Amino acid sequence: MTFSIVGYDPETKELGVAVQSIFLGVGSVVPWAKAGVGAVATQAFANPAYGPDGLNLLSQGKSAQEAIDTLISNDEGKEDRQVGIVDANGNSATFTGKQCYDWAGGRAGEHYAAQGNILVNKETVDAMAETFEKATGTLADRLLAALDAGQGAGGDSRGKQSAAIYIVKERGGYLGVNDRYIDLRVDEHPDPIKELIRIHQLHQLYFGTVKEENILDIEGSVREELVGNLNRWGYLDSTEVEDDKLHEQFTAFLHTENFEGRELERGKIDREVFNFMKQK
Incomplete structure (x- = not known):
């Protein structure tokens, strides 16, 4: 069977x-x-x-x-x-x-x-x-x-x-x-x-492993959308946020949601994580 x-x-x-x-x-x-x-x-x-x-x-x-x-x-x-x-x-x-x-x-x-x-x-x-x-x-x-x-x-x-x-x-x-x-x-x-x-x-x-072509810089429209996503997920309460605070709360998101394996250097985000955040 x-x-x-x-x-x-x-x-x-x-x-x-x-x-x-x-x-x-x-x-x-x-x-x-x-x-x-x-x-x-x-x-x-x-x-x-x-x-x-x-x-x-x-x-x-x-x-x-x-x-x-x-x-x-x-x-x-x-x-x-x-x-x-x-x-x-x-x-x-x-x-x-x-x-x-x-x-x-x-x-x-x-x-x-x-x-x-x-x-x-x-x-x-x-x-x-x-x-x-x-x-x-x-x-x-x-x-x-x-x-x-x-x-x-x-x-x-x-x-x-x-x-x-x-x-x-x-x-x-x-x-x-x-x-x-x-x-x-x-x-x-x-x-x-x-x-x-x-x-x-x-x-x-x-x-899974991070692909080189999926590494995005957290700037411009990517930064703006990341801030919006972190607000929707409850990690931020304002669209006006300094870089230190953004890094702190984005790191908190990664660690809370079990994305430690996709954590990159400051100022970078994996496209797979970025797309995941949009789905909420």
Whole structure:
């Protein structure tokens, strides 16, 4: 009752999993990943041990296929399992046990493995695979596009409930102190993939990197509009404001609204923040 895709980006070295299911909080069970090691999706009558055990096997130098072979060789319930793995070299593999409910199967390709069970059709997996192969952008963009395409092609025959995306990158986490780059979940929602995409867009707004072409000088019409926005947000109470006060209150806005990652030197503003402020 789940479909997922594991993927690898050879340029950024990101590894991750995107998944959807008619299962409450699927993100707590299916996705596993470790920077520099690999990513694992364990599902169907999921064996949660496939996550940490699979990553441990990959860390010992086994390929994705070798890791799956070892996992299922030690599991009496293997015919009820489904698993997809990609390793840190981009090798991928997928396995579907013979007792998984139809439609069930998977497809492995360059830097990804897509799989699903209790699906409307085989086209769900094909759509994920083909979309990932053709999509551009970040690993998260490609995984989410693939997941959305899978839903559009048929998806889970029992419906929709939860979705998740988990991506690791060396020192990619908050403040660079861990490897948990993107860890987003929709545990219960009538359209979980669309909601996950929306939340990911917010994540990129708050924690994405500032693009050079989006840096604006706080002067002229930009300054005037910024002052107006800060008044509407309640950080100022007048359109006549000195530079020191403007800087103080703009900084307060950034820190209150969790935009510390987009804070620039005095006199500068990120266009993404500027546009966000206009939307209130």
